[in-house]
Amino acid sequence: MKSSASKIKMSSYDSLFGEDEVTQATCDGERIQHISLSELFPFQNHPFKVLDDEKMEETKESIAKYGVLMPIIARPRLDGGYELVAGHRRKRASELLGLETIPTIVRELDDDESTIIMVDSNIQRENLLFSEKAFAYKMKLDAIKSQGKRTDLTSAQLGQKLEKSKTSIEIVAEQADDSRNQIKRYIRLTELIPTLLDMVDNKKLAFNTAVELSYLSHDDQELLLEKMVDLDVIPSLSQSTKLKKYSNDGSLSEAVIDVILSETIAKPVQVTLKKEKLGKYFPQNYSSEQMEEVITTLLEAWHNEQNL
Incomplete structure (x- = not known):
């Protein structure tokens, strides 16, 4: 891999824009600069995880073969260097390949503009964690609300950012694959304590259940978590x-949590399926064990869908 990386000189950009390795013009008038990776810093509170996983390997292979085909976007930092707005995975792949620079479009962006670009450039990725979408949606919503309150924008600028007839959440929903109500539910997850949020990401705690639990105070969530561990149960x-x-009423206590969670333990679910009722769904030569295997497989698929 190292030998492949050593051959990368951003040839795709050189062929398109000439041989200047420092600054090149793009077709829309913006400038591409080959900036040192050491001068690029991650976006503050970046909600998306950058993992050295299979997807990263694919990104590395693509860059090794073709170079960085899409420039990253960064903005100048007051303390020097640049804050990465879009392209964290491309930067990481370039680091793993041993490259020294990466093609970058530098833009003068304020905090709100940067946040919106950062979220929009990542939110359509496949297999995002619940926590990633939750914090990304919250950051974008807060940025759009902030833009609406600003007084330093001209009417034309503000009109481009916000349509007065629409709420901030409606704007976010129009630019996402999720509905307005679903985005609100995602944002509720940011109120969970870290351990419970990790359980949602790991699909140990169902999404809708987690949304309800997000309304508990953090102290009540901590108390609940202790009881979940003690009783080895997951709330329905x-x-x-x-x-x-009970939490909203201010009356949630250890005793109340015990009673509520013990409902699961005290009332085990037993389901009996009669063979004659199942007969029409299975071949006549299927044994009870074969039927059970098929039913279990279907239930597992259903369970996974519910957690999503």
């Missing part, structure tokens, strides 16, 4: 709704 959606009600 109906239980989380009860917990939310």
Whole structure:
């Protein structure tokens, strides 16, 4: 891999824009600069995880073969260097390949503009964690709200950023694959304590259940987590709704949590499926064990969908 990387001199850009390795003009008038990786700093509170996983390997292979085909976007920092706005994965892949510079478009962006670009450049990625989408949506929503309150924008500039007839959440929803209500539910997850949020990411805690639990105070969430570990149970959606009600009333206590969570332990679910009712769904020569295997497989698929 190292030998492949050593051959990368951004040839695709050189052929398009000439041989100047420092600054090149793009077709839309912006400038591409080959900036040292050491001068690039990650976006503050970047909500998307940059992992050295299979996707990163694919990015490395692409860059090794073709170079960085799409420049990253960065903005100048007051303390020197540049803050990376879009292109964290490309930067990381370039580092792993041993490259020294990366083609960069430098823009003068304020905090709100940078946040919106950062979120929009990542939110459509596949297999995002619940926590990644939650914090990304919250950051973008806050940025759009902030733009609406600014007084330093001309009417034309503000008109481009916000349509007065629409709320901030509607603007976010129009530019995303999720509905307005679903985005609100995602943002609720940012109110969870880290351990519970990790459980959502790992699909140990169902999404809708987690949304209900996000309305508990952090102290109540910590108390609940202790009881979940002690009793080795995960709250159901109906239980989380009860917990939310008691927490909002200020009456949630260890004893109340015990009673609510113990409902699961005290009432084990038993389901009996009669063979004659299942007969029409299976070949006649299927044994009970074969039927059970098929049913279990279907239930697992259904369970995974519910967690999404």
